[in-house]
Each structure stands twice: as C-alpha cells, then as structure tokens.
Amino acid sequence: MHSSDSNTTEKKGVFSRTWVRVAAAVILFVVFVLAIAAIVFRPYGRIYSAGNQFDLVVLGASESMWGADSEVLTRDTGMNTCILASERCDYAGKYEMLKAFLAKDVPDLVILDASNTSLVRDNDTLKEVYLTKVNGLFAKIGTTFRRFSFWEDEYDTAFAEVLNSGVKSWGTVFDGTYEEIFRRHGYEPQYYSTLTEDPKDIAAIRDIWETDLDFDDAAPEMIREIIRLCKEYGVDLMIITFPVSAQSNWTFSGWDKFHGVMTGLAEETDVPYYDFNLLENRSDYYPDATCFRDFEHLNADGAAVFSAMVAELVNCRKAGTPYPYRFYDSYEEAKEHSYYAQFQ
Amino acid sequence: MNLTTFRFFAFAILFIIVYFVVPKKVQWIVLLAASMAFYALAGVKNSFFILITSASTYAAARWIDHLTVSCNSFLKENKNTLPREERKAYKARSVNQRKAILIVTLCINFGILCVFKYANFIIQQVNHILRAAGSGEIGFLYLLVPLGISFYTFTSMGYLLDVYWEKAPAQTNYLKMLLFVSFFPQITQGPISDYRQLSGQLYAEHPFDYKNFSWGVQRFLWGLVKKLVIASISGKYSQALFASYPEYSGISTFIAILFYALQIYADFSGYMDMMCGLCQILGIELAENFERPYFSKSISEYWRRWHITLGAWFKNYIYYPVGFSRFATSIGKKGQKALGDKFAKDMPATIALIVVWFTTGLWHGANWGYIIWGLVNGMFVIATLWLEPVYARMRQFFHIRETSGGWRAFQVLRTFVLISFIKILPEVGGLRAGLNLWAQVVRGASIIPHTFAELLPFVDDYLNFAVILIFTVILFIFSLIERRKPVREAFNKWPMILRVFILALFFVIAILFGARADGLNGAFLYAQF
Numbered sequence: 001m002h003s004s005d006s007n008t009t010e011k012k013g014v015f016s017r018t019w020v021r022v023a024a025a026v027i028l029f030v031v032f033v034l035a036i037a038a039i040v041f042r043p044y045g046r047i048y049s050a051g052n053q054f055d056l057v058v059l060g061a062s063e064s065m066w067g068a069d070s071e072v073l074t075r076d077t078g079m080n081t082c083i084l085a086s087e088r089c090d091y092a093g094k095y096e097m098l099k100a101f102l103a104k105d106v107p108d109l110v111i112l113d114a115s116n117t118s119l120v121r122d123n124d125t126l127k128e129v130y131l132t133k134v135n136g137l138f139a140k141i142g143t144t145f146r147r148f149s150f151w152e153d154e155y156d157t158a159f160a161e162v163l164n165s166g167v168k169s170w171g172t173v174f175d176g177t178y179e180e181i182f183r184r185h186g187y188e189p190q191y192y193s194t195l196t197e198d199p200k201d202i203a204a205i206r207d208i209w210e211t212d213l214d215f216d217d218a219a220p221e222m223i224r225e226i227i228r229l230c231k232e233y234g235v236d237l238m239i240i241t242f243p244v245s246a247q248s249n250w251t252f253s254g255w256d257k258f259h260g261v262m263t264g265l266a267e268e269t270d271v272p273y274y275d276f277n278l279l280e281n282r283s284d285y286y287p288d289a290t291c292f293r294d295f296e297h298l299n300a301d302g303a304a305v306f307s308a309m310v311a312e313l314v315n316c317r318k319a320g321t322p323y324p325y326r327f328y329d330s331y332e333e334a335k336e337h338s339y340y341a342q343f344q
Numbered sequence: 345m346n347l348t349t350f351r352f353f354a355f356a357i358l359f360i361i362v363y364f365v366v367p368k369k370v371q372w373i374v375l376l377a378a379s380m381a382f383y384a385l386a387g388v389k390n391s392f393f394i395l396i397t398s399a400s401t402y403a404a405a406r407w408i409d410h411l412t413v414s415c416n417s418f419l420k421e422n423k424n425t426l427p428r429e430e431r432k433a434y435k436a437r438s439v440n441q442r443k444a445i446l447i448v449t450l451c452i453n454f455g456i457l458c459v460f461k462y463a464n465f466i467i468q469q470v471n472h473i474l475r476a477a478g479s480g481e482i483g484f485l486y487l488l489v490p491l492g493i494s495f496y497t498f499t500s501m502g503y504l505l506d507v508y509w510e511k512a513p514a515q516t517n518y519l520k521m522l523l524f525v526s527f528f529p530q531i532t533q534g535p536i537s538d539y540r541q542l543s544g545q546l547y548a549e550h551p552f553d554y555k556n557f558s559w560g561v562q563r564f565l566w567g568l569v570k571k572l573v574i575a576s577i578s579g580k581y582s583q584a585l586f587a588s589y590p591e592y593s594g595i596s597t598f599i600a601i602l603f604y605a606l607q608i609y610a611d612f613s614g615y616m617d618m619m620c621g622l623c624q625i626l627g628i629e630l631a632e633n634f635e636r637p638y639f640s641k642s643i644s645e646y647w648r649r650w651h652i653t654l655g656a657w658f659k660n661y662i663y664y665p666v667g668f669s670r671f672a673t674s675i676g677k678k679g680q681k682a683l684g685d686k687f688a689k690d691m692p693a694t695i696a697l698i699v700v701w702f703t704t705g706l707w708h709g710a711n712w713g714y715i716i717w718g719l720v721n722g723m724f725v726i727a728t729l730w731l732e733p734v735y736a737r738m739r740q741f742f743h744i745r746e747t748s749g750g751w752r753a754f755q756v757l758r759t760f761v762l763i764s765f766i767k768i769l770p771e772v773g774g775l776r777a778g779l780n781l782w783a784q785v786v787r788g789a790s791i792i793p794h795t796f797a798e799l800l801p802f803v804d805d806y807l808n809f810a811v812i813l814i815f816t817v818i819l820f821i822f823s824l825i826e827r828r829k830p831v832r833e834a835f836n837k838w839p840m841i842l843r844v845f846i847l848a849l850f851f852v853i854a855i856l857f858g859a860r861a862d863g864l865n866g867a868f869l870y871a872q873f
Binding site: 018024028029032033036 | 552554557558561840841844845847848849851852
C-alpha cells in the first residue's frame, strides 16, 4: 500500500513537472514570437529611393496598383511618376508609406487613391492608436508575417510582395481563400474572375460578402493625417476615388454615405476630390466588360484610359483650366443613369 | 498539404495533442487516421492507389509467409520420412509459388508507378520512332501523379522483398500494414523506411517525454529555417540566373550553380529535419537521410551520405541481387583468366552499378536529363572503383599523405564542385539547358564583373542576402562541429529561456525572410520525385 502510494505520488509529480515544463516552454515561445514580431513590425519602413527622382506619386491600395499606369501619367503630365501602392492597404498603411517615402523624396504632387474599400477594411496596417485593442495587436502581429517590399528600381511597378507563399494570411487558414469561400456557398468564384452580368450571380456575390459599406471611423482621421503630412512637406495633394466596376456600385449600398464622408473631408481641408465612379457616361470610357479585371480593379486597358483622364485632370489643375469631364453629384443620381438601370 | 503553412502547423499540433491524450494502446490508430487524413487532403481519389499498394503488399506478404511457414514445417515434419529428392522438389515448388506471387505483386505495384510516372516518357520515345517512320502519333495521358507514389511503392516493395527473403515477418494486421505504407511524415519525400526499423516503433506505446518534445521541436524549427530561409532564398537566386544565364558572367553562373546545390540540400534536409523532429516528439525515430553529404571526399562517399535510405534501398534490392546474379558473376569469371582477379571482382559490381544508376536516374524523373544524370554519377563511382590503384600510385608519386588536412580539404572541395555541376544537369529545363549552363561558366569567363551587382546580379535585396549568408555560415559551422560532437547536446545544456528565445527568433526569421521558391509555390523540391 505504502509503496503503491509512493509510486503514484512520484508518477504524479513527474507528470505535473513535465507538463509544467512543456507549458512554460510553449508559453515562453509564444511570448517571444509575439514580442519579436511586434518589435520588427515595420510594414512600410523599407522604402528605398535614390532621392528626389519622382514628381508625382500615386498613393493607394490595390485599386491604384492595378488602375494607375505610371507610363501614361509620366508621358501625359511630363512628371516622373511612381505608384506607391500596396494590396489591402488601409489609410494608416498609406500614411506610413507616404511618411517613409517623403523622408527620401519630396514630389510635387501626391494623388491619394481614396478607394471605398479602404474605408471599410479591417486594419491590415495599423498605427499605434489601434494597438490598444486586442484585435489590433493580433492584426499587427499578423501583418508582421506578411512582409511588404518595394524594389528600388521598380517603383513604377511597386507592389506588395508577400514573400512567403507558404505562410499565407492567417485568415485563410480558417476561412479559406476567397475562391474557397465562394465554392462553399455553391458558386463559382467571381472575385478574381471575369465580371458576370447575370443578376443572380451578382446577388450571390452580395450574399457572400454579407457586408455593405460600413465605415471605420478612424479612417477619415488618417486621411486628415495624410493631408497634414503633405502640408508639412509642402506637397500638393489631390484625392481621387478610382473607379470600381459599375456592378460593384450597384451591388453594395452605402455609396452615398461614402461620397458624403469624402466630400465633407475635401471641403473641410480644401483638398480637391474627384470620384470617377460618378463620371458621366462612365461606360463610354471604362466599361465593365473590357476595362476591369475583376469586381473592383481596372485591367491594363482600363488603367491606360483612366490614367490618361487623371493626367488630363492634373494638367488642367496646373494650367488653371476647367476639367472637360462632368461628374454626377451623387450615387443616387448616377444610378438613375441607364447603365445602372440594367442591374436593377 | 504544404508543410510550410499554418494549416499544417495546426494539423500537427492537433495531431500531437490527440496522440498523447488517447490511451496508449490506440496511439497507432491515431497515427493511421492522421496519415489517411493527410493523404486524403492531397486528393481523395489518389487514396485508391495507396490502398491498392498496401492491400496487394499485405496479401502477398501474408501468402508468401504462409507458404514459407508451411514449407518449413512440412520439411521439418518429414525430414526422416521423405526421400531427399522429394523434399527438394517440394521446396522448389514452394519457392516457385512464392516467386510467382512476388513477381506478380512487384509487377502490379511497379506497373502502377510506371503508368503514372513513365507512361508519357515512353509514349514520347515511341512517337519519335513513329514520326521517323512517317506514321501517326500516340496521344499523351493526362494523369495526376498520386502523392508520394515513388516513396510508398519503394517502401512497400522493400518490405515485400524482405518477407520473401525471410528477413522480416509478415504483418498480420492490414491496418498496421497500411500505417507503415502511408505514415504521413515519410509519405511525400521519404525516408524510404526499412520495415524492421520502423514498424515496431509505429505500433509501440509512446508516453510523453519532455526531452523528445524539446529536441523534436528544435529540430522541426531548424528544418523550417533551412527550408524557408536558406533553400527558398538561394533557390530564388539560382532560378533568377538560370532563367537568363547567357547574359551573365561565368563566375556569376558558377556561384548560381553553388547556390542551387545549397538550395537542394537545405530544401531536402530541411524537410527531413522537420519530419524527424515531428516524429521525435512522438517518440518515433525516423531513419536519417543525410550525414553532412557536402563534406564527402568522393562521389561514392557522397552517395552514401545523401538520401541514405534511397541508396540503401538500391543497394539491398538491386545492387546485391544484380551483383551476385549468375549473369554478372559469370561475366566476371569469364574474363578472369585474361584480365585478372580485379576484373573478376569488379566486373559484377560494375554491372550492378550501371543498373543501379540507370534506375536511380529514372526514379528521379522520367526524362533523359535524369537518366544521363544518373549515369554520370554512376560513371564517377565506377571510375573510382577501377582507377583506385592508379590514384594510389599517383598519390605515392606526388608524396601526398591521404590523412593530411590539405589533401582532405581538396577532396571535399573537388567533390562538392563536381556534385554541384552534376546536380544541375536535369534541373534547369532539360539536359541541353544543363549542358549549356556548364558551357556558360567557360563562355562567360570573358565577362568580368566590376561591381557587386554585376557579380551577383540575382541579389535583389541586401537584407535577404545578409540573412541567407548568416544562416549558411551557421549551417556550415554546425556541420563542422557535428563531426566531433552533437551540436544539440551542447545547445540543450543552455538555460531554457535562452534556448526558447533562440528558437522563437529562428521562427520569426523564417516567417519574415522565408522567400517563395518560384514556380513551386513553397513546395519541397523532392516532393516532385
């Protein structure tokens, strides 16, 4: 009896000691990983420049990555242009990118791509203000695992290079890729494929995303920060909303609210703002069928057409002449246009 | 499932927890379930073929074993009652039956392997002939090769041969057999395990052991660093140059070739470290596949230290049977009188080596590049065999001491450069491209790089370059130290907090600097074989 008890105690002791050591090691490991990840987090810190080589910078997310053509802009404006854009970038990320860029190179003009998705996006890139939130910390650590790199001599094609293809974003581990999410719901993926004109598919897309434009209140704050930064460096700034597909405009609600926020900001800060989704007869310039690569992004042809229009806008602004294109005042008005009607 | 994804990490963590939580008697069932799940995730349809292989191997082994046992007991029982001739005839009948079962099973399983891996290569060769004859062509087959088919076919056929030769007992439980064939840490890239070494461990009970856990985790993370940092970045460099090598200098091409050698070693041994680490956590010791191969002094030695289990498979199941076959030994004997004892001794070995190296090439890939690559390796091994007396005389003539450090360093360096050059033959888009790359090292010698960027045109990011340089130096130092004493034993004497910090640092570096292996989507190179 005595011997058996002693064995049990010894076994329990060994058992608990072993597991305590394992738990301690695992906890320490996780803490160290998180700490190191937080310390080395510099998503937009690695921006190179030979110094003062660019006159025009297009600052944005994937909309400008795909939708701005630096060659067209350089050719038509005579300003050496680079696209400073990163996929899934929110306004805090754009701020960080611009800050790092301005430390090396001060251009004459910055065009801020005010894509609507940046206003509603979860914070992929964060400023300290978000770190008070637990989810912000997780997002920050998650972002650490996706490194962004801009190559010195390839500014014009600079894009977010997620170097580690093996380690994909944390979200896809649990939810799967966009394509997988679509398939789970019984639809063929539409997000990266050719746009559909079938109202049933469009409705399906809307159901799957299950979200309408729901604004992140911190985003306008970051736009103000970007405006302040440009003023500090004496850089001229224009805000432009790049066109998304007409289908996208129709699929999601809340566009007028978005427009209201942006025009309010523009008036408040006296920065010119143009929303190219509201261009009159937009389908004459960049129709969904031929100028878009997917739901939200222009393709190369669309980018060339659109960049030429932006270049014209820049030239008009420099020359002080009126811009020849007209815009609707609201999405409500735009939706009355026949092009939108076909989706209703 | 890609092993460098968080999906796999989640899978592995969950599996380890379940493995140690369930009653120890059913641990092997957890292993089997995890292996089947891992395999099914790569494609449920393909599981069909691994089931065919495991079932046919199981049935054949049981049948062979049954015939062997009945034959032996019959002979024993009738030793004194039956005449010798009758006993001999009975034994011969039994041996023939066993041989027939063996041959049919080998044909089924190697047949499946051949259809998936070699059918298109054979069709291609037939089409060459048909084109020359002016007739129509045969269409290619569009088949998706089942995951790890080369590895599991060799593993199971090795087991069957061992049963046939009465070296191993036949497994009586089909599910246990299935586990041995499909054990997921070895399914994609080996090792090609010996049944006698692995099976007992798979079915045994394994209590949780802290030392195994910590050592296993260390090895897993070191493998991850090797794969994601060293292999991926060096792969990016070499592929960048290989894509447009005619533009670059000979020295840059030479360096890119060395980077490729580094990539393939770090890639394959990284995988092995990850899997051996995972198995060590479970208390299972996988067979080692590497023993510092780039420190070999000759190509023969290199192949004893690189992909050791594949070499052992070829040695046990091809080299010995062919080398000791009547055909090979008779050729040796025929030439003995005219050409001496050395001929009689080395000729059977040479015949066996030619077969082994031809098959090794074919095993790696169904194209002429791999076949030539195998034969070039074989040529060096055979040359070493035949020319050893000449080398000995040369060393004597030049007063070279075999044990001197300088001579050994020269041998190691020479072997490393040779191996690096042979490696790229099939790997850069076919035999012609490989040979052109060799030529570029000489042709491009006239291009003198004047800057660092010209010397290493593939380096696009100095930080990445610094990281790969640091880790390559660490790898080199580890290998040097490992020769005298195990590095990990010394490491494990450090305080736990420091060890965990270093591992966490390695992990973050692997995640941050791990580069995409272009065209492979982060997959391991050896998985293609």
